[in-house]
Amino acid sequence: MNMKAIKRHIVWVTLFIFHFSLITSCIDEDEHDDTPQGNFEALWKIIDEHYCFFDYKQHEYGLDWDDIYNKYKVRAREGINREQLFEVLTDMLAELRDGHVNLAAAFDYGRYWTWHENYPTNFSDSLQRIYLGTDYRIASGLQYTIFDDNIGYVYYGSFQNGIGEGNLDEVIQHLMLCNGLILDIRNNGGGTLTYAEKLAARFCHEKTLVGYQQHKTGKGHNDFSEMKEQYIEPSSNMRWQKPVIVLTNRHVFSAANEFVKYMKCMPQVKIVGDKTGGGAGLPFSSTLPNGWTVRFSACPMYDRQRQHTEFGIEPDYYVSLKGVDFADGKDTLIEFARKLLVE
Amino acid sequence: MQQAISTMLKVTVLSLFHLFTFSPLYAQPTDSTQIRTSVNMLGVGHTNILDTYLSQEKFSGIGFSYLNMSERENPNCDWTTVLQQEVNFSSTNDRSDKVNELEGSYSLFWGKYHVWRMAENRLKLQAGGLIGGHLGFIYNTSNSNNPAQARLAAQLMPSGIATYDFTLWKKHFALRYELDLPLVGIMFSPNYGQSYYEIFSQGNYDHNIVPTTFISAPNLRQQLSIDWNVGRTWTLRIGYLGHYQQAQVNNLKSHIYAHRVMIGIVKRFQILRYRP
Numbered sequence: 001m002n003m004k005a006i007k008r009h010i011v012w013v014t015l016f017i018f019h020f021s022l023i024t025s026c027i028d029e030d031e032h033d034d035t036p037q038g039n040f041e042a043l044w045k046i047i048d049e050h051y052c053f054f055d056y057k058q059h060e061y062g063l064d065w066d067d068i069y070n071k072y073k074v075r076a077r078e079g080i081n082r083e084q085l086f087e088v089l090t091d092m093l094a095e096l097r098d099g100h101v102n103l104a105a106a107f108d109y110g111r112y113w114t115w116h117e118n119y120p121t122n123f124s125d126s127l128q129r130i131y132l133g134t135d136y137r138i139a140s141g142l143q144y145t146i147f148d149d150n151i152g153y154v155y156y157g158s159f160q161n162g163i164g165e166g167n168l169d170e171v172i173q174h175l176m177l178c179n180g181l182i183l184d185i186r187n188n189g190g191g192t193l194t195y196a197e198k199l200a201a202r203f204c205h206e207k208t209l210v211g212y213q214q215h216k217t218g219k220g221h222n223d224f225s226e227m228k229e230q231y232i233e234p235s236s237n238m239r240w241q242k243p244v245i246v247l248t249n250r251h252v253f254s255a256a257n258e259f260v261k262y263m264k265c266m267p268q269v270k271i272v273g274d275k276t277g278g279g280a281g282l283p284f285s286s287t288l289p290n291g292w293t294v295r296f297s298a299c300p301m302y303d304r305q306r307q308h309t310e311f312g313i314e315p316d317y318y319v320s321l322k323g324v325d326f327a328d329g330k331d332t333l334i335e336f337a338r339k340l341l342v343e
Numbered sequence: 344m345q346q347a348i349s350t351m352l353k354v355t356v357l358s359l360f361h362l363f364t365f366s367p368l369y370a371q372p373t374d375s376t377q378i379r380t381s382v383n384m385l386g387v388g389h390t391n392i393l394d395t396y397l398s399q400e401k402f403s404g405i406g407f408s409y410l411n412m413s414e415r416e417n418p419n420c421d422w423t424t425v426l427q428q429e430v431n432f433s434s435t436n437d438r439s440d441k442v443n444e445l446e447g448s449y450s451l452f453w454g455k456y457h458v459w460r461m462a463e464n465r466l467k468l469q470a471g472g473l474i475g476g477h478l479g480f481i482y483n484t485s486n487s488n489n490p491a492q493a494r495l496a497a498q499l500m501p502s503g504i505a506t507y508d509f510t511l512w513k514k515h516f517a518l519r520y521e522l523d524l525p526l527v528g529i530m531f532s533p534n535y536g537q538s539y540y541e542i543f544s545q546g547n548y549d550h551n552i553v554p555t556t557f558i559s560a561p562n563l564r565q566q567l568s569i570d571w572n573v574g575r576t577w578t579l580r581i582g583y584l585g586h587y588q589q590a591q592v593n594n595l596k597s598h599i600y601a602h603r604v605m606i607g608i609v610k611r612f613q614i615l616r617y618r619p
Binding site for chain 1: 393395397398400401438439440441442483485486487488490492535537538541544545547561578590591593594596597598
């Protein structure tokens with residue numbers, strides 16, 4: 001190979017390699033300063049680009065996120081301390097009226113809990129202790145017993161507590177001779193959706209459309225994917241065929257709210273108690289420059305009429321815990337459910 | 344008898360040792376030989392991570408790498424085959440030092456290069472292409488429903504290598520530079536606000552397998568190293584490995600910039616094609 005050919009090769013190889021490096025560039029994201037203003041801007045932007053209920057809440061109560069920016073920007077001024085900044089940011093997030101929106105710092109947990117704090121609990125663990133007694137059974141996250149009138153009672157206090165197919169088989173087998181079932185999920189603040197699906201599948205006898213879900217596809221407030229159907233399919237294990245009453249209160253939220261949505265689609269199921277707390281947006285998280293973590297609703301879920309359940313699901317029978325019953329050691333909701341099942 | 348067996352064993356072991364541990368500068372390949380260069384290196388250095396699916400913040404910290412490289416060449420052929428395996432693990436924090444992200448990955452590169460030898464065989468230029476496969480994760484220890492990002496990608500990468508042999512202080516050295524550039528590929532990514540629950544539990548796919556180009560996934564990789572023939576049978580390699588993985592798909596941005604100081608051993612094997 002002569003020198004001319006070598007030079008030509010070197011030029012071609014060099015050009016081949018470097019023409020790509022000329023057109024490639026760094027993929028980066030602008031960071032806000034770690035100042036009160038910077039953290040405010042970062043939080044406002046995260047919510048602006050990712051939150052999923054802007055349109056719905058503008059329609060419901062006039063939420064305008066641009067107005068919120070102007071309202072709170074003046075409060076996030078230079079020189080305020082971390083507690084003051086935390087208060088400003090938490091107040092701003094509270095405008096979303098969303099129990100899935102939280103700001104977590106090492107010293108406090110910003111939250112919006114008025115969806116249950118402003119309502120009666122309709123639940124008493126003292127009364128529940130009377131009904132459960134001391135010899136009730138525990139199958140992972142489920143507590144269950146049989147009442148004197150041959151009604152089965154199951155309490156599931158949190159979908160964060162796992163349940164396996166074996167647990168559900170055992171519970172159904174133990175209660176199979178009962179005339180009906182009370183499934184009490186009062187105070188269940190949610191957890192893992194797959195546990196809610198697994199439990200609902202035990203009351204499902206054919207593939208049932210229970211709702212729809214979406215996710216965001218871009219930063220715009222209306223950038224959503226098409227609605228995808230949510231189905232519950234019958235469990236291949238033991239299933240409950242008899243009437244079921246699901247007891248709810250305002251503290252039923254998130255995955256528990258979804259569970260009520262699923263159960264409302266099952267023909268042998270009635271919902272008794274108070275409206276649920278809602279929480280129909282699957283939450284995501286992100287972080288601020290100062291290390292605080294923000295959680296927010298990212299993927300909206302709808303009922304099978306394509307309606308939002310973000311602000312809760314109405315029961316079939318509104319029943320509240322009465323003071324008179326409480327004094328008598330009676331749980332009004334459980335007693336109502338027993339009567340309904342007997343009828 | 345025992346002494347004879349012992350002597351025979353010693354001869355056999357020494358023969359095998361010489362056969363498989365020939366140093367490059369002493370190798371005298373024939374028509375029927377193939378030379379295989381094997382490199383094993385460990386590295387430590389800085390990692391910078393951005394993944395807007397998990398956080399808008401950038402994370403930086405320490406990372407460790409293992410690199411295995413195998414190159415086959417025939418002195419009478421202008422083509423070489425290269426196989427590289429790279430394993431990375433990093434532990435990073437955000438600038439507030441309160442949030443942690445862990446990153447791990449395995450990359451496999453297979454490629455063919457055309458070789459030009461010049462300057463009395465002291466300079467070797469190679470140009471070709473790699474097929475790269477990549478599997479990895481980023482785990483954010485603070486997030487709830489989006490705690491992790493899976494990374495799965497394959498890419499065609501044009502690549503060039505320049506190796507220059509030289510002698511200094513009566514020692515043999517080789518300076519090597521490799522640059523791997525992006526062309527086209529394919530990668531997995533959730534959509535902008537799509538949860539893994541929706542993808543894997545509900546089976547709802549939405550542009551989750553994304554074709555990429557050097558614009559949307561400008562991954563670059565470069566290695567600069569110097570080899571020093573320490574002894575007759577092995578060569579020390581010290582160098583820098585820069586692996587810059589980037590993507591901008593589904594309105595999500597991500598990058599992992601890994602800078603590593605590498606140290607390892609190079610061995611060259613002369614493989615004889617022997618047929619009795």
